[in-house]
Amino acid sequence: MKNHIRACAFAVCLLCAAAFCLCLTGCTSSENTSQAETLITTSLGEDSLNEDLVKIVAQDLAMLEKFSAASSVEELVLNDDGTITYIAPIDGDLRDEMQVRKESNGDIVLDIQEGDVYNEMTYTASGKLLLNGKEMGSN
Numbered sequence: 001m002k003n004h005i006r007a008c009a010f011a012v013c014l015l016c017a018a019a020f021c022l023c024l025t026g027c028t029s030s031e032n033t034s035q036a037e038t039l040i041t042t043s044l045g046e047d048s049l050n051e052d053l054v055k056i057v058a059q060d061l062a063m064l065e066k067f068s069a070a071s072s073v074e075e076l077v078l079n080d081d082g083t084i085t086y087i088a089p090i091d092g093d094l095r096d097e098m099q100v101r102k103e104s105n106g107d108i109v110l111d112i113q114e115g116d117v118y119n120e121m122t123y124t125a126s127g128k129l130l131l132n133g134k135e136m137g138s139n
Contacts, residue, residue, distance in 0.1 A: 032058040063108045066123040
């Protein structure tokens with residue numbers, strides 16, 4: 001009987017944890033949506049605000065969070081080829097221009113142009129962080 005009670009208590013704890021995680025995911029999603037709407041409105045004007053663009057920008061911001069870069073984005077640019085460049089000021093006139101994409105294998109790739117310097121950061125599906133193909137923290 002004690003094992004049955006423990007199993008039930010454990011199941012309830014798991015359900016509560018899952019519900020909490022879902023709640024947090026919803027909050028993050030609404031935060032990303034709100035930030036996406038603000039970025040689009042300030043960068044492109046209110047006429048550019050549409051559901052599809054908001055969804056794409058919100059998803060990109062969620063991926064940028066993997067690199068701790070979402071909060072630094074202050075502007076976006078729609079490129080002629082349909083990609084979006086996110087701009088984060090660094091210092092003075094220096095700024096990061098970033099494009100984010102999700103690869104078919106689940107990796108998230110961040111292309112960063114900072115002045116004349118280009119870097120590619122990858123957050124792998126297995127949780128590793130790579131800079132220009134080399135694992136961060138390794139030689």
